Amino acid sequence: MSTRKGTGVQKRGKQSAVAALAAAEQLLIDKGWAALSLRGVATMAGMRLGNLQYYYPTKRDLLRALLTRWESQYAERASTWEADKTKPEDRLMAVAGGFFDDLATPGGSVLFWELWAMAAHDEDAAEIMNSIYGSYRQAVADVLMEIDSKLPRKRAELKAAVFVSLLEGSSLHAGYGKQPPFNRALLKEEVLQAVRGLAGIR
Amino acid sequence: MSTRKGTGVQKRGKQSAVAALAAAEQLLIDKGWAALSLRGVATMAGMRLGNLQYYYPTKRDLLRALLTRWESQYAERASTWEADKTKPEDRLMAVAGGFFDDLATPGGSVLFWELWAMAAHDEDAAEIMNSIYGSYRQAVADVLMEIDSKLPRKRAELKAAVFVSLLEGSSLHAGYGKQPPFNRALLKEEVLQAVRGLAGIR
DNA sequence: TGTACATCAGTGAACGCGCGTTCACTGATGTAC
DNA sequence: TGTACATCAGTGAACGCGCGTTCACTGATGTAC
Numbered sequence: 052m053s054t055r056k057g058t059g060v061q062k063r064g065k066q067s068a069v070a071a072l073a074a075a076e077q078l079l080i081d082k083g084w085a086a087l088s089l090r091g092v093a094t095m096a097g098m099r100l101g102n103l104q105y106y107y108p109t110k111r112d113l114l115r116a117l118l119t120r121w122e123s124q125y126a127e128r129a130s131t132w133e134a135d136k137t138k139p140e141d142r143l144m145a146v147a148g149g150f151f152d153d154l155a156t157p158g159g160s161v162l163f164w165e166l167w168a169m170a171a172h173d174e175d176a177a178e179i180m181n182s183i184y185g186s187y188r189q190a191v192a193d194v195l196m197e198i199d200s201k202l203p204r205k206r207a208e209l210k211a212a213v214f215v216s217l218l219e220g221s222s223l224h225a226g227y228g229k230q231p232p233f234n235r236a237l238l239k240e241e242v243l244q245a246v247r248g249l250a251g252i253r
Numbered sequence: 254m255s256t257r258k259g260t261g262v263q264k265r266g267k268q269s270a271v272a273a274l275a276a277a278e279q280l281l282i283d284k285g286w287a288a289l290s291l292r293g294v295a296t297m298a299g300m301r302l303g304n305l306q307y308y309y310p311t312k313r314d315l316l317r318a319l320l321t322r323w324e325s326q327y328a329e330r331a332s333t334w335e336a337d338k339t340k341p342e343d344r345l346m347a348v349a350g351g352f353f354d355d356l357a358t359p360g361g362s363v364l365f366w367e368l369w370a371m372a373a374h375d376e377d378a379a380e381i382m383n384s385i386y387g388s389y390r391q392a393v394a395d396v397l398m399e400i401d402s403k404l405p406r407k408r409a410e411l412k413a414a415v416f417v418s419l420l421e422g423s424s425l426h427a428g429y430g431k432q433p434p435f436n437r438a439l440l441k442e443e444v445l446q447a448v449r450g451l452a453g454i455r
Numbered sequence: 456t457g458t459a460c461a462t463c464a465g466t467g468a469a470c471g472c473g474c475g476t477t478c479a480c481t482g483a484t485g486t487a488c
Numbered sequence: 489t490g491t492a493c494a495t496c497a498g499t500g501a502a503c504g505c506g507c508g509t510t511c512a513c514t515g516a517t518g519t520a521c
Contacts, residue, residue, distance in 0.1 A: 067464080100508095101466055101468095102466075110509095161373045165373075188426075209435065213443050223369065233414060238415075242418070245415050302475095304498045459520090465514080466512105475503105475504100478502085479499105485494090487493090
């Protein structure tokens, strides 16, 4: 059976689609959800509105793609932790430190804040958020159980939730105006110490 | 000197202004920031667009009023803790439990999520948020110093920030879809235990 | 290698709609005399 | 108590604008023969 069908998406198209997503993310960080229009994304990506809509016909399509992108990015991240071969205590602290640093980045925290707000009223966002935090908690719970082999799974999951709360919540004290209310390094040390207490380290 | 000036705002007007703010808050909880239009607020408050604008001429005016309302509500809350006469340990745990319960409420957490997202891109919101969290941390730091009189103020403020992170972050695990991923009571107990560890209680 | 054609990628104009804002207006309430 | 008037409260229509979406179209790329 001879078919004349093409190869599907071409290189040029794939690049444009990815560039559009990156532009949308940057726009969300810079200007916020209220400014996230298809025209704005197209302009930032250096393309025309009609062309953007060739890849993402509706705004909802664009948002779903953006959410999926985040989901896979964080899934990849979580799998990296598992692959790490160091002592579980060190791994936990490395994860905590890494997340703290990421959230201390302007862009890092803003994306999460937008995601939280979106999840409250958008079913797509809620689904992705549950997925992200689910795998996040799962990964942390695994490490906690490695550290204390007698820790029941249920309990480890609860502790993991507290771990995540601590880190995500710490993004709220980064300061929005001119200067942050805290020395970032000191806050990090205090957060990490709380994590140690939580995990029963030292 | 005889003046013919009136008494300023009248009862009817004051009620309308407050009703409009309450409607705006409810709309924000129900539908989110994207649906917060002047027309929507007016409809929910049972008034006409023009009348709403008699009290809040621009959307920014309405938002500022809403933010100020939150600020004074939380300032009042914080002052209530100070007035409490029980042991500092009990007071801290009562505050933690109260906040957890408040954030476990659908409306309670949604308002904060919207505020966080707003603060990232709106200077007015950022200012109010810094104010709210500032007084929140201050109140917690005071209690922590009462519990441990040797705790330096700087350190108490850092611990207070971690305390706040823990509680605010816990709102992220309430679950957005059908059912929450955790038994709420168990999560609360785990969070409170972490608070105890943080404050050095027991 | 050349040609015909299907698919991929991108263009440009138009649409209806809800938005924030402006403004001239009317009715209700309170107060000075 | 009555009247005149200032202020408060509320109405209704109109505006220009940016939005998401639709659609007919053109040019670029790849493939079958």
